[in-house]
Amino acid sequence: MSEDARALDLEALLADALRPIEPPESLASRLETTLASITEQAAAELSSWAEELSETELSALRDPRNWVRPVVAAAAGTAAGGALLVVQMRRRRQESGRARRLADELIRAVRPS
Amino acid sequence: MDPEEDRGGSGEDPSGARKAELDRAFEELYRAHLRDVYSYAYYRVGNHHDAEDLTEQAFLQAYRHFDRARRESDGRPLRPWLIRIAHNLASNYHRDRSRRPEAALEAVEPPSHPHGTERVVEGREELRLLIAKLDDLPEDRRDALIMRFALGMSNREIARAIGRSDGATKVLIHRAIRQLEEEMGDE
Numbered sequence: 140m141s142e143d144a145r146a147l148d149l150e151a152l153l154a155d156a157l158r159p160i161e162p163p164e165s166l167a168s169r170l171e172t173t174l175a176s177i178t179e180q181a182a183a184e185l186s187s188w189a190e191e192l193s194e195t196e197l198s199a200l201r202d203p204r205n206w207v208r209p210v211v212a213a214a215a216g217t218a219a220g221g222a223l224l225v226v227q228m229r230r231r232r233q234e235s236g237r238a239r240r241l242a243d244e245l246i247r248a249v250r251p252s
Numbered sequence: 253m254d255p256e257e258d259r260g261g262s263g264e265d266p267s268g269a270r271k272a273e274l275d276r277a278f279e280e281l282y283r284a285h286l287r288d289v290y291s292y293a294y295y296r297v298g299n300h301h302d303a304e305d306l307t308e309q310a311f312l313q314a315y316r317h318f319d320r321a322r323r324e325s326d327g328r329p330l331r332p333w334l335i336r337i338a339h340n341l342a343s344n345y346h347r348d349r350s351r352r353p354e355a356a357l358e359a360v361e362p363p364s365h366p367h368g369t370e371r372v373v374e375g376r377e378e379l380r381l382l383i384a385k386l387d388d389l390p391e392d393r394r395d396a397l398i399m400r401f402a403l404g405m406s407n408r409e410i411a412r413a414i415g416r417s418d419g420a421t422k423v424l425i426h427r428a429i430r431q432l433e434e435e436m437g438d439e
Contacts, residue, residue, distance in 0.1 A: 149433050150401075156379045156386070157401040162290035166304055170282065170311050177312070 278318050282311050285331055288403045289338050295398045296342035306345060310338040332412035335399060339413060385435045393428035400425060 289310050294303040314321070314334055321333050386394055392414065399405045399413060411421035 149429060149436065152378065152382055153386075153397060153401045153429075153432075156382050157295060157398060159287055159402055159404075160291040160294045160303075162286055162307065163300070163304065166290065166307060167283070167286060170286075170308055171279075173308065173312065174278075174315055177315075 274319055274322075277322065278315055281314070281318070281330055281334070285334055286311075288331060289334060291402045292335055292338050292398060293342065295402055296338075296395075297345060302345065306338065306341050309341050310334065313337050313341070328412075329409070331403075331405070332409045335403070335405070335409075335413040336415070339395065382432070382436065385432055388435070389428060389431060393424060393431065396421065396425050397428050397432075 286307070290303060290307045293306040293310070294300065297303050297306060314337055321330060325333070386397065389397070395414065396410055399410045405413070407421050407425065408418055410425070411418045414421065416424070
């Protein structure tokens with residue numbers, strides 16, 4: 140057998156040995172559920188926490204030294220979760236322009252680059 | 253992750269519209285490449301259970317960094333980026349368990365063949381031998397062959413996934429095949 144023919148034969152054998160493997164049907168839905176719960180969890184934690192804030196706490200949050208908690212929450216949900224959070228916070232705090240500005244400020248601060 | 257969920261208020265909210273678009277794009281990505289990531293994971297870890305876990309972790313990591321990856325991809329396909337994530341996770345998997353990475357393929361069963369019985373036995377033996385030889389290859393060569401043959405990736409895609417130049421990747425694959433040929437020929 141020539142060198143080229145042998146190489147072709149081996150490539151055919153490799154294609155046979157390394158066939159694509161179909162993932163289980165349950166995997167896609169499991170993934171969707173996990174991803175959805177991550178974004179929801181991050182958004183829920185941040186938005187419920189923001190609703191509990193008093194005026195003093197809102198002022199205190201302008202100090203970056205107090206940003207540990209939102210950073211932790213946003214890290215769980217990443218930029219996508221952060222974007223969802225902005226949407227939710229904006230909906231809930233339409234009347235309060237000041238709080239909304241603060242929320243945006245926080246998201247900008249905690250959003251991963 | 254239901255893109256429809258956010259669409260209601262997105263008309264008035266650029267952030268909501270952007271998130272919905274991002275989610276839709278990510279959903280497309282994982283539907284298109286779930287099999288690729290799963291196949292790669294399976295051939296790296298050698299069993300379905302760990303392959304599922306690794307696939308899930310890969311997509312979770314991808315989801316976290318998807319926005320940035322899209323921005324930095326300049327419109328290029330994201331499959332190499334996705335496979336690179338799986339590649340790193342598989343390396344961690346083997347390191348964490350203090351296993352030799354070479355052990356994974358030993359557990360892989362050759363696929364069954366729609367041929368006659370004699371051909372099946374003969375073919376499966378040949379495949380078993382090939383898998384054993386694949387298992388002995390250096391990790392980078394074996395990885396490149398998995399990407400080429402199980403995932404059908406081009407040299408350029410493989411190069412991006414393993415962080416090498418196109419030329420170096422071509423040489424890597426060529427040498428991997430030559431090594432296998434020689435070792436199969438010795439049997």
